[in-house]
Amino acid sequence: MEIGPILRAMTRNKIGAILIALQIAFTMTVVVNAYFMIEERMRLMERPSGVVEDQLFHISTRGFTPDFNGKVSVQDDLALLRQTPGIVDAVAINAIPLSGGGWSMSLQVEPGDGEQGHGVAIYMVDDHGLDTLGVELIAGRDFTPADVRERGPATSDWPDKAIISEATVKALWADANPLEVVGRTAYINDDEPVTIIGVVEKLQAPWNGWTTVEQSMLVPDKLIWTGVRYMVRTEPGRRDEMMPIVEELLARSNNQRIVRAPESMAETRARSYALDSGLAKILGVIMAMLVSITSLGIVGLASFSVRRRTKQIGIRRALGAKKRDILRYFLVENFMITTLGVVLGAVMTVGFNVWLVQALNFPKIDWLYVPIGMLALWLIGIIAVLGPARRATAVPPAVATRTV
Amino acid sequence: MLSMKNVSRIYRTDVVQTHALRNLSLEVEAGEFVALVGPSGSGKTTFLNIAGLLETFDDGSYQLDGRDVAGLNDNDRSRLRNEKIGFIFQSFNLIPELNIADNIDVPLRYRGFAARERKRRVDRVLEVVGLGGRKKHLPSQLSGGQQQRVAIARALAGDPGFLLADEPTGNLDSSTAAGVMELINEIHRNGATIIMVTHDLELAARAERIVRLSDGQVVLLDEGGEGSELENGAAV
Structure with missing residues (x-):
């Protein structure tokens, strides 16, 4: 594995990598906390009321005449x-x-x-x-x-x-x-x-x-x-x-009375949890958008990196790199950026949750969410970089002898 | 070491076919130093790419060190390139983000050498090219001549036995170029087989044999050395 040279090379061209790592960290912070909130809402929404809701409805009446x-x-x-x-x-x-x-x-x-x-x-x-x-x-x-x-x-x-x-x-x-x-x-x-x-x-x-x-x-x-x-x-x-x-x-x-429209217990439940359900949907959309933007960011950085280093890829191929070596190079490079992002993200996730607990009385996050979030972001990072990395493997070694 | 028979290479687009090499045949013995000359578009770079297994050919046969390379897949070609061939490029082709030691280390990693062995080889070739104290320098911190010496060190690190040099002094001033050529000559004297593409007839004359390409074919073979036809500029 070329971890040392890749790391040294990245430190000489670090702005893009740092920005993506920060984006991953921010995404992880928001996504993990949002997912936890959604799960909490879902858990609340799924609590049984104890009554046979699918067989029940309620209807109200009110007498309006003096002799009712x-x-x-x-x-x-x-x-x-x-x-x-x-x-x-x-x-x-x-x-x-x-x-x-x-x-x-x-x-x-x-x-x-x-x-x-x-x-x-x-x-x-x-x-x-x-x-x-x-x-x-x-x-x-x-x-x-x-x-x-x-x-x-x-x-x-x-x-x-x-x-x-x-x-x-x-x-x-x-x-x-x-x-x-x-x-x-x-x-x-x-x-x-x-x-x-x-x-x-x-x-x-x-x-x-x-x-x-x-x-x-x-x-x-x-x-x-x-x-x-x-x-x-x-x-x-x-x-x-x-x-x-x-x-x-x-x-x-x-x-001698009015009868109001009946409402099923399913409707009552939906109305009761409308705010939670809406919040969960909004958080879900935010999560999806953030993950998409971050994935596109990784794709963009990797694609730019592949284009910028076409000659270098050709040189590596000329020096004996197989296609899988090139693929691995970009995957390892991205893995290192993503690792920096998720480690930073883990700290930020816990920190953000501590603030939510103290300031807004939110529930304390289950620690398992942090490694799961790291794993998910790692996977997203790998999937996002696969396309550009595969394009890199298509660079022919003869590029090394081209003068332009 | 290298045996090409009737090798042809055609580049095709939707509207045009370009015959880069036409039935080219060439034998290079182990330990030989051959200069390849010819005008632009004569097929020198295509020859170099095919000889260096950087691209494939359409027709003919090519044996490198006794092995027929026509049927090799991409992985086998990469391995053979890594083990048998050292490249020296006109524009050095060092990786700018890597320091000198890491640059030389690149082909050694693809070869699968252990870290200690790689370090030993890097140190050895840097001493050979006279840059032992510059391991941590970036290419941009070196002169053109020094960069080409690093490129030569990288080519030598895997002990390839067969060097392909593409205008190795093309980007250097004359005094620096002389130093680099002296280094290449020394490598040859130590037993390496070298094919050098060059426009410089004085440099070509230092080779044991000169091959002139024109329109994708070998048109002249010359033994090189002092008093040769090419040294006097008659064949180019």
Whole structure:
């Protein structure tokens, strides 16, 4: 390998090589951090909500006449929905997972004003709640009709039973398993006792950016309001078909209210993560552009180098270089420039991430991203230089004897 | 050492064919010093390229050191060139970014010599050409004569036994050229076979034999030396 002579030759003609190395370093810094951000976003976006999203949609109504009876309306609507072919179950619910709007309360293991509380999202449902949402009960039992009470706009107290998510169990009783906590008492609103009658494996809160998004609680409250939202679970594969049917059914069944267009949970998820998805796409485009520009830079430098050194290549061929020696020369030269770039890039990548962590509270990058990024940039460098290097091998040795 | 029989080389474009060499036949014995003269366009450079395996020919046969080179692939030609032939170019053809030692080292690396052996050979040939103290100098830091001495050192480093010199003094003043020619003569006296292309009849007269090319063919062979026909300028 001609590492020594190539290095010495480069030090005498170093501006182009340094600029490309800096470009590679900058590209690596941005690309690795951007890729990490995209992965983080993707990881967040791929978190399951705990509900059977592909079978669920939600639809809301609001009575607008003075004599609109919310209680009767909810009873009639639920009866109608639950008997409609194609619908598995339906429930009136105060909030929708991932929707961005809902209630949260503080739950604590000991009563009292000064005790440590843990934020939980509140879902008010009747005894059809678990079946409609499709959440998996891993300990205890579901609500029964006897557990369910009515909750109007003026209700301020809380039911004495609740089903909580496993993440809530961990928050309240760190070392307990779900089976152990069934029957335990937690306190809401500082001192209102709530008996844990069941634990579901997963049920996310409505706010995907919430640090405690996995902490939630279902309470047996049937909503008796003029404005109400129904979560509807359809048979598998029939969600999109049932959405307009349900909208029309509700609109026709009671003309004292307006019915808003239904939204599938897939749409809710897409809306919930629209910003993350958009950011990931923008970062992806920036990454692609940077990699393309850097690749073109390497191609440009190598092509210029081949053109500038056509005579030299001919001399080397005349002195006995085989085509593969010429190919190797340019690959080694480029490898050295790329190595300088990726080593510098590794330092800059970590430095940039440290700044992001300190200044913008970004997550700390996984160290594995750095060697993977180096390897990727190395590969890009080799691929980019292959074309010009192969053109160099086509320079005939007779070029050495040409005087022009 | 070199045996060409009826070698032809034709350069073709879409509209024209140029016969650079026409049925050229030439025998050069091992240890001979042959000067090749002729006007521009006579085929000297094409002959040099073919003799040096820098390009192929269309017809005829060529044996170098007893080996038929017609059927060799590019790799074999490169290896043979590296092992058997040393080139001395008119414009020196040193690689400007490499220092003197690295320049001489180039063909030795392609030969696959170990680092210690390469260093030994570089040091030896630099002493032969009188530039032992200039190893780290760049070509641009040397005079034209010194650069040509480096080129000669590079040609000698692999002990090729067959030197092809293309106007070796063409870019040098007369006093420097004399020094370089003396070096080439010394190399010849030490047993090397040399074919030298030159326009300079005085230099050609120093060869043992003079070959004149015209229109791609050998038109005159002369034994060279004092009193020869070429020395008096009659054949060019």
